[in-house]
Amino acid sequence: MTARVGVVTFPGTLDDRDTQRAVRIAGLEPVPLWHRDKDLHQVDAVVLPGGFSYGDYLRAGAISRFSPVMETVIEQAKGGLPVLGICNGFQVLTETHLLPGAMLRNNHLHFICRDQKLRVENADTAWTADYEAGQEISVPLKNIDGRYVADERTLDELEAEGRVVFRYLDGNPNGSLRDIAGITNAAGNVVGLMPHPEHAVEPLIGTGRTDGLGFFTSILKKLVTS
Amino acid sequence: MTLDTVKHANETPDVEQPWAELGLKQDEYERIRAILGRRPTGAELAMYSVMWSEHCSYKSSKVHLRQFGEKAPENDALLVGIGENAGVVDVGQGYAVTFKVESHNHPSYIEPYQGAATGVGGIVRDILAMGARPVAVMDPLRFGAADHPDTKRVLPGVVAGIGGYGNCLGLPNIGGEVVFDPCYQGNPLVNALCVGVMKHEDIHLAKASGTGNKVVLYGARTGGDGIGGVSVLASETFDSTGPAKRPAVQVGDPFQEKLLIECTLELFREDLVEGIQDLGGAGLSCATSELASAGSGGMRVELDTVPLRDATLSPEEILMSESQERMCAIVEPGKIDRFLEICEKWDVIATVIGEVTDGERLEIFWHGEQIVDVPPRTVAHEGPVYERPYARPEWQDALQADGADKLPRPETAEELRAQVLKVVASPNQASKSWITGQYDRFVQGNTVLAQPEDSGMVRIDEETGLGVAVATDGNGRYAKLDPYAGAQLALAESYRNVAATGARPLAISNCLNFGSPEDPGVMWQFAEATRGLADGCLELGTPVTGGNVSLYNQTGETAIHPTPVVAVLGVIDDVARRTPMAFAEEGQLLYLLGDTRDELGGSAWSQVIHDHLGGLPPAVDLGREKLLAEILISASRDGMVDAAHDLSDGGLVQAVVESCLRGGKGARLVVPDGLDAFTFLFSESAGRAVVSVPRSEELRFTDMCGARGLPATRVGVVDGDSVEVQGHFTLPLAELREAHEGTLPALFG
Numbered sequence: 015m016t017a018r019v020g021v022v023t024f025p026g027t028l029d030d031r032d033t034q035r036a037v038r039i040a041g042l043e044p045v046p047l048w049h050r051d052k053d054l055h056q057v058d059a060v061v062l063p064g065g066f067s068y069g070d071y072l073r074a075g076a077i078s079r080f081s082p083v084m085e086t087v088i089e090q091a092k093g094g095l096p097v098l099g100i101c102n103g104f105q106v107l108t109e110t111h112l113l114p115g116a117m118l119r120n121n122h123l124h125f126i127c128r129d130q131k132l133r134v135e136n137a138d139t140a141w142t143a144d145y146e147a148g149q150e151i152s153v154p155l156k157n158i159d160g161r162y163v164a165d166e167r168t169l170d171e172l173e174a175e176g177r178v179v180f181r182y183l184d185g186n187p188n189g190s191l192r193d194i195a196g197i198t199n200a201a202g203n204v205v206g207l208m209p210h211p212e213h214a215v216e217p218l219i220g221t222g223r224t225d226g227l228g229f230f231t232s233i234l235k236k237l238v239t240s
Numbered sequence: 241m242t243l244d245t246v247k248h249a250n251e252t253p254d255v256e257q258p259w260a261e262l263g264l265k266q267d268e269y270e271r272i273r274a275i276l277g278r279r280p281t282g283a284e285l286a287m288y289s290v291m292w293s294e295h296c297s298y299k300s301s302k303v304h305l306r307q308f309g310e311k312a313p314e315n316d317a318l319l320v321g322i323g324e325n326a327g328v329v330d331v332g333q334g335y336a337v338t339f340k341v342e343s344h345n346h347p348s349y350i351e352p353y354q355g356a357a358t359g360v361g362g363i364v365r366d367i368l369a370m371g372a373r374p375v376a377v378m379d380p381l382r383f384g385a386a387d388h389p390d391t392k393r394v395l396p397g398v399v400a401g402i403g404g405y406g407n408c409l410g411l412p413n414i415g416g417e418v419v420f421d422p423c424y425q426g427n428p429l430v431n432a433l434c435v436g437v438m439k440h441e442d443i444h445l446a447k448a449s450g451t452g453n454k455v456v457l458y459g460a461r462t463g464g465d466g467i468g469g470v471s472v473l474a475s476e477t478f479d480s481t482g483p484a485k486r487p488a489v490q491v492g493d494p495f496q497e498k499l500l501i502e503c504t505l506e507l508f509r510e511d512l513v514e515g516i517q518d519l520g521g522a523g524l525s526c527a528t529s530e531l532a533s534a535g536s537g538g539m540r541v542e543l544d545t546v547p548l549r550d551a552t553l554s555p556e557e558i559l560m561s562e563s564q565e566r567m568c569a570i571v572e573p574g575k576i577d578r579f580l581e582i583c584e585k586w587d588v589i590a591t592v593i594g595e596v597t598d599g600e601r602l603e604i605f606w607h608g609e610q611i612v613d614v615p616p617r618t619v620a621h622e623g624p625v626y627e628r629p630y631a632r633p634e635w636q637d638a639l640q641a642d643g644a645d646k647l648p649r650p651e652t653a654e655e656l657r658a659q660v661l662k663v664v665a666s667p668n669q670a671s672k673s674w675i676t677g678q679y680d681r682f683v684q685g686n687t688v689l690a691q692p693e694d695s696g697m698v699r700i701d702e703e704t705g706l707g708v709a710v711a712t713d714g715n716g717r718y719a720k721l722d723p724y725a726g727a728q729l730a731l732a733e734s735y736r737n738v739a740a741t742g743a744r745p746l747a748i749s750n751c752l753n754f755g756s757p758e759d760p761g762v763m764w765q766f767a768e769a770t771r772g773l774a775d776g777c778l779e780l781g782t783p784v785t786g787g788n789v790s791l792y793n794q795t796g797e798t799a800i801h802p803t804p805v806v807a808v809l810g811v812i813d814d815v816a817r818r819t820p821m822a823f824a825e826e827g828q829l830l831y832l833l834g835d836t837r838d839e840l841g842g843s844a845w846s847q848v849i850h851d852h853l854g855g856l857p858p859a860v861d862l863g864r865e866k867l868l869a870e871i872l873i874s875a876s877r878d879g880m881v882d883a884a885h886d887l888s889d890g891g892l893v894q895a896v897v898e899s900c901l902r903g904g905k906g907a908r909l910v911v912p913d914g915l916d917a918f919t920f921l922f923s924e925s926a927g928r929a930v931v932s933v934p935r936s937e938e939l940r941f942t943d944m945c946g947a948r949g950l951p952a953t954r955v956g957v958v959d960g961d962s963v964e965v966q967g968h969f970t971l972p973l974a975e976l977r978e979a980h981e982g983t984l985p986a987l988f989g
Contacts, residue, residue, distance in 0.1 A: 025495075025498075025499055025586065025587055026408070026495050026498055026499070028408075028409075028410030028498070028683055029410070029683060029685075031684070031685070032683065032684060032685035035685055035702075036685075065410065066407075066408045066494075066495060066498075068495070069408070069493070069494075069495025069496075070408075070495075071495070124400070124677075124678050125400075125403045125404070125407055125678045125679075125680075126677060126678065127407075127676075127677055127678065127679060127680050127681060127682065128677055154682045156407070156680045156682060156683070158407075210682065212685065213682040213683075213685055215685075216685075218688055218815060218816060218818075219685060219686060219687060219688060219699065220682045220685065220687055221682075
């Protein structure tokens with residue numbers, strides 16, 4: 015028996031099917047979750063995939079946080095449910111305050127799509143345990159609102175507590191403060207990042223690298239051994 | 241304010257109508273009166289005027305486009321041909337693929353962001369309406385001079401619009417082209433292509449059949465955008481209480497379109513759709529008349545049930561509105577409840593606006609009063625057809641006589657080196673990643689190859705690895721020199737690009753961008769190009785599945801270069817066997833396939849170095865293209881080459897530089913016997929490719945080429961970190977990269 019990972023679909027979510035595929039490739043069972051349904055169907059972890067949920071109207075993630083499914087996700091995340099937010103999912107997590115800070119428009123004002131090098135700064139979270147601290151990986155990045163910001167005190171806290179999980183290497187693609195690409199909550203069960211690990215899980219497809227698979231094997235190991 | 245009903249039209253036969261302002265000719269107006277046996281109502285006049293426009297009726301191009309059907313090659317793969325929303329091709333394993341390229345040129349000049357965005361939206365709905373899940377898009381673009389101030393307005397807007405809309409739909413953008421030429425200054429070309437995938441049994445057609453079946457309009461509310469010329473009519477018929485003027489260019493909402501896609505696919509999955517049509521140009525007029533015309537009965541529509549964004553819209557305006565993100569479906573009465581339920585699930589507004597009748601008329605009512613009563617075929621499919629006069633322009637001979645052979649060529653190695661650097665850095669030959677980097681190429685997780693690869697390739701079956709490849713090409717400079725050959729060269733290049741990645745070319749779509757059909761010289765270009773393309777498709781065995789014609793691309797008396805853009809679709813049994821373009825392995829041998837002749841007419845070199853256009857384009861040999869494609873496909877299938885790149889504008893040196901930069905490896909080239917360095921590097925002879933062959937495969941590969949009679953010349957080796965032409969010059973990769981990749985960011989920031 016393997017673990018079940020819920021993948022939420024909001025109206026305007028784009029990478030839900032890709033995320034389900036990545037979950038399956040890692041040996042987990044993907045469970046589609048619908049935004050109007052509060053029931054998480056006994057999943058062991060949840061991924062909020064990328065896209066433009068609710069058209070990014072008002073602000074990226076601002077409306078999704080009020081959707082019925084998020085009520086349960088927020089509640090259970092506080093109780094330790096592993097949650098990964100990718101791109102728009104990360105934006106949703108900051109809007110819910112499960113993670114601190116916010117995402118602004120890229121400093122160059124363009125959508126950017128490229129293969130992005132990252133350094134894994136924290137390999138102790140639920141979603142990064144299969145990496146090593148300091149490891150360099152490359153996964154696709156694609157967004158227009160990807161500039162991570164927070165006040166100085168929050169940034170210092172994140173740094174001091176080791177909660178910066180990923181940092182951009184070889185050029186900051188969007189003006190994110192302190193080159194931050196991804197962060198975690200204090201408990202390490204909630205992780206959000208702008209780049210897309212689910213697009214780097216198969217050779218031949220996308221960039222041809224499988225550097226993103228570790229997110230999903232990390233959670234597999236955590237769920238199956240715990 | 242009087243409603244111009246059918247009754248009213250009968251009673252007032254002599255009312256003056258604004259047919260000329262709506263773009264109709266006197267004889268066309270008379271013909272409408274003859275068809276109806278009375279004067280048309282305002283609503284009818286509006287419908288005929290848009291449906292008989294050049295854009296919807298193809299009245300100037302039809303007589304030439306017929307060749308695509310008449311000369312169609314025997315091809316079992318074609319499941320749905322020309323005439324539907326898009327053609328459908330069998331790609332094996334039970335899958336069918338639909339694809340089409342369309343233009344959104346004029347709106348994109350007026351309002352670059354929305355023009356380009358709604359161009360993407362429109363083509364995606366065409367593909368969706370066939371029953372397919374859209375899986376990829378690509379955009380062939382043409383702009384004025386790269387350094388012209390207006391290009392700085394148009395290009396960034398167009399690129400942001402394509403990205404803003406396409407990225408939000410979750411469709412990978414996997415290729416396309418960007419070409420600059422002053423001839424496009426007042427008429428940029430924004431063509432958009434979409435590919436969709438379905439199972440054979442999922443194919444849907446645009447027809448309304450089955451008396452009593454419901455007509456459902458679903459998607460966005462109808463607003464006053466994109467009405468264009470019809471507002472003339474509104475202002476004639478109604479007083480000043482009408483709606484405020486809205487932009488003639490439609491405004492897109494990609495979020496709504498994404499919901500429409502997912503909602504429609506779920507409707508198909510539950511088999512709730514009898515017939516379906518998207519709303520594009522001419523809006524409801526087009527959708528209702530085309531559905532009714534293609535079906536077995538008539539149709540009755542209650543126009544006042546259409547959900548509106550602006551309650552003051554007149555019935556004429558509702559019929560004409562080109563508001564985006566709308567679809568029209570024919571649904572059996574017993575399935576309506578489930579249909580509406582699924583629409584509600586996706587937050588998509590759906591309204592029953594009418595039903596299929598057993599009559600033969602399209603009848604439209606406004607609050608119970610009849611405002612339209614027409615035979616739908618006369619609106620949708622039996623519009624006027626013109627045999628426009630055409631004649632070879634008198635300047636054509638002089639243009640062809642002014643050959644590139646008279647242009648001074650580089651005399652020293654130093655000069656040759658400088659010209660190579662200048663060509664690869666020129667806007668047309670430079671890297672386009674500043675543009676394509678603003679498009680999501682990864683979404684859906686099936687992208688195998690994307691720009692700058694020779695063709696875009698997506699996997700369509702995860703188990704078997706079945707995939708499709710698409711390339712688009714079109715060289716307006718070649719077509720200006722010889723439209724017949726130019727169209728065939730576009731076809732040949734696109735065909736070659738697909739084969740270079742290892743896929744087997746199956747079928748084509750095209751977007752024919754020309755000047756005014758009222759100019760006999762332009763009409764001659766159009767006639768020649770369509771004839772060339774039809775003949776070429778017959779010879780290559782790739783049928784035309786559909787496409788689009790864009791005329792009147794001209795500023796004053798000056799037309800754009802004739803620009804037939806050809807999209808070739810290919811299939812590959814297993815994407816694991818695809819051939820990329822990057823030279824990535826040191827020591828591999830570079831082979832030039834095909835014959836290199838002294839052919840510089842219309843070349844990138846003649847444009848960049850001499851700002852010259854004259855002579856004849858490269859000779860076309862479609863038999864050779866076919867052979868080259870067979871070799872490239874065999875080599876891919878049997879693992880004989882690790883990289884391949886087609887040779888086209890910029891010649892061999894351009895191809896080698898691109899493949900080296902892509903792979904991060906250099907190359908040492910040797911000029912083969914019988915060629916001078918200049919011709920070797922810059923000639924644009926067609927039917928050629930360069931391949932990178934592992935040493936272990938060299939014999940097998942050259943034996944295969946020899947046995948099949950394809951010239952294969954060893955021209956170098958992958959090596960080092962520069963491109964060296966032995967005995968002539970060396971260009972470090974770093975210098976090449978800076979030149980090739982720095983141009984567009986410097987121009988557009």
